Amino acid sequence: MIRITPDIAIDEKEIAEKFIRASGPGGQNVNKVATAVQLRFDAAKSPNLPADARRRLLGLAGRRATAAGVVVIDARRFRTRQRNRRDALDRLIALIRQAARKPKPRVKTKPTAAARQKRLAAKRRRSEIKRLRGPAGGDEG
Numbered sequence: 001m002i003r004i005t006p007d008i009a010i011d012e013k014e015i016a017e018k019f020i021r022a023s024g025p026g027g028q029n030v031n032k033v034a035t036a037v038q039l040r041f042d043a044a045k046s047p048n049l050p051a052d053a054r055r056r057l058l059g060l061a062g063r064r065a066t067a068a069g070v071v072v073i074d075a076r077r078f079r080t081r082q083r084n085r086r087d088a089l090d091r092l093i094a095l096i097r098q099a100a101r102k103p104k105p106r107v108k109t110k111p112t113a114a115a116r117q118k119r120l121a122a123k124r125r126r127s128e129i130k131r132l133r134g135p136a137g138g139d140e141g
Contacts, residue, residue: 002089004096010048015092016040019081036076039088044069049096057099071095 002010019034043049043057043065054069061071073095075088111119 002093004093005100008048008050008053008096008100010041010046010096014041014046014048015089017085017088035079035081035084036074037081037084037088039073039075039085039092041071041073041092042069043071050100052102053096053100056103057096060095060099 002012002015004010016039018038018040020036020038021034043054043061046054049057057071058065058069064073065071071092073088073091075084075091077087078084
């Protein structure tokens, strides 16, 4: 079990890894060895993920989530499989931790009377500036 938060843990069996060839540094090694890792976590079917956290996770994952609710993370930053595996897993854990946090509810507020007066005064000043840019009101006709 991989501990995400004190109350959320996911089983290693829920995570599928696939090793693919990576681009980038490594020279000839890159052409021969599949060091990049593609990690897949089926968030939609995970029994250990609360429904609200699942919804937030799929929202946070964005393009990394498939239509079926599978979160796909590619890690190809390092030259070795072990470091790429650790990187992908760390990124998944960070994403799930972020999704597990409940967002702070928004509290509606009203502008203060002083703020309203300040805004209206600024609008009057701006209006006066624009009015003065108009044609001269002297010798018309």
